[in-house]
Amino acid sequence: MTKLSVNINKIATLRNSRGGDVPNVLQVALDCEKFGAQGITVHPRPDERHIRYQDVFDLKEKICTEFNIEGNPTEGRFEEVVLKTVPAQVTLVPDALNAITSNAGWDTVRHQAQLKELVKKYKNAGIRVSIFVDADPIMVEAAAETGTDRIELYTESYAKGYPSDREKAIAPFVVAAEKALEVGLGLNAGHDLSLENLAYFKQNIPGLLEVSIGHALIADALYYGLENTIQMYLRQLQ
Numbered sequence: 001m002t003k004l005s006v007n008i009n010k011i012a013t014l015r016n017s018r019g020g021d022v023p024n025v026l027q028v029a030l031d032c033e034k035f036g037a038q039g040i041t042v043h044p045r046p047d048e049r050h051i052r053y054q055d056v057f058d059l060k061e062k063i064c065t066e067f068n069i070e071g072n073p074t075e076g077r078f079e080e081v082v083l084k085t086v087p088a089q090v091t092l093v094p095d096a097l098n099a100i101t102s103n104a105g106w107d108t109v110r111h112q113a114q115l116k117e118l119v120k121k122y123k124n125a126g127i128r129v130s131i132f133v134d135a136d137p138i139m140v141e142a143a144a145e146t147g148t149d150r151i152e153l154y155t156e157s158y159a160k161g162y163p164s165d166r167e168k169a170i171a172p173f174v175v176a177a178e179k180a181l182e183v184g185l186g187l188n189a190g191h192d193l194s195l196e197n198l199a200y201f202k203q204n205i206p207g208l209l210e211v212s213i214g215h216a217l218i219a220d221a222l223y224y225g226l227e228n229t230i231q232m233y234l235r236q237l238q
């Protein structure tokens with residue numbers, strides 16, 4: 001089974017644009033769960049441009065599905081907030097401070113020692129760890145050496161390549177997924193997954209445990225409504 005974790009960053013973006021509490025981020029998260037989402041993902045950034053650190057505490061208290069916190073472990077209050085809230089999963093992402101969104105996976109060879117320390121710290125706190133990586137078997141193999149439980153494959157290149165040549169776009173992800181299974185890593189994926197490209201990804205990637213989807217899903221909800229949209233995404237994963 002592949003779990004759908006809804007990334008609610010975009011709900012917080014909308015709320016922050018007016019400075020009030022509409023839409024209410026916590027209520028949307030609870031509704032996502034009610035509508036069938038099996039997890040909630042947030043990606044607090046140091047400038048708190050969407051999810052605020054306080055949201056993370058508020059969400060942890062109320063949501064009952066799997067809580068996944070993504071972000072750069074060395075920036076802002078990320079480490080403090082994750083260790084205080086103890087989510088089900090932390091996903092380590094090497095975000096640059098000025099990037100519009102996540103734009104690369106870890107170089108797990110170069111950052112091996114740093115990642116080993118981080119993985120140990122979060123695992124000792126009882127948090128499952130996932131490392132965001134590109135679809136490259138060398139990066140996957142080195143991720144396994146850090147002791148991480150899972151990796152999250154960074155799917156932007158798949159999403160970009162899908163419309164013109166989906167077989168070519170998926171090929172490196174199949175290789176990376178097979179490597180992950182071979183070295184005993186759990187497998188997540190995310191970034192720019194959508195109603196258009198999700199089913200083919202799911203059908204071709206062995207052992208896919210979880211996808212986290214935000215941008216496209218929230219945009220689709222403008223047309224189909226949140227409940228319908230979540231059901232539509234869940235159907236792609238059957």
Ligand SMILES: CC(=O)[C@@H](O)[C@H](O)COP(=O)(O)O
Nearest residue numbers: 009043070093101102190191
């Ligand atoms: C880790 C990742 O793939 C990102 O998609 C991220 O979680 C979304 O972050 P933004 O909403 O800040 O673009």
Ligand SMILES: NCC(=O)COP(=O)(O)O
Nearest residue numbers: 007190191192212214215
């Ligand atoms: N980890 C990826 C994620 O949470 C959502 O990414 P996107 O669907 O907003 O691109």
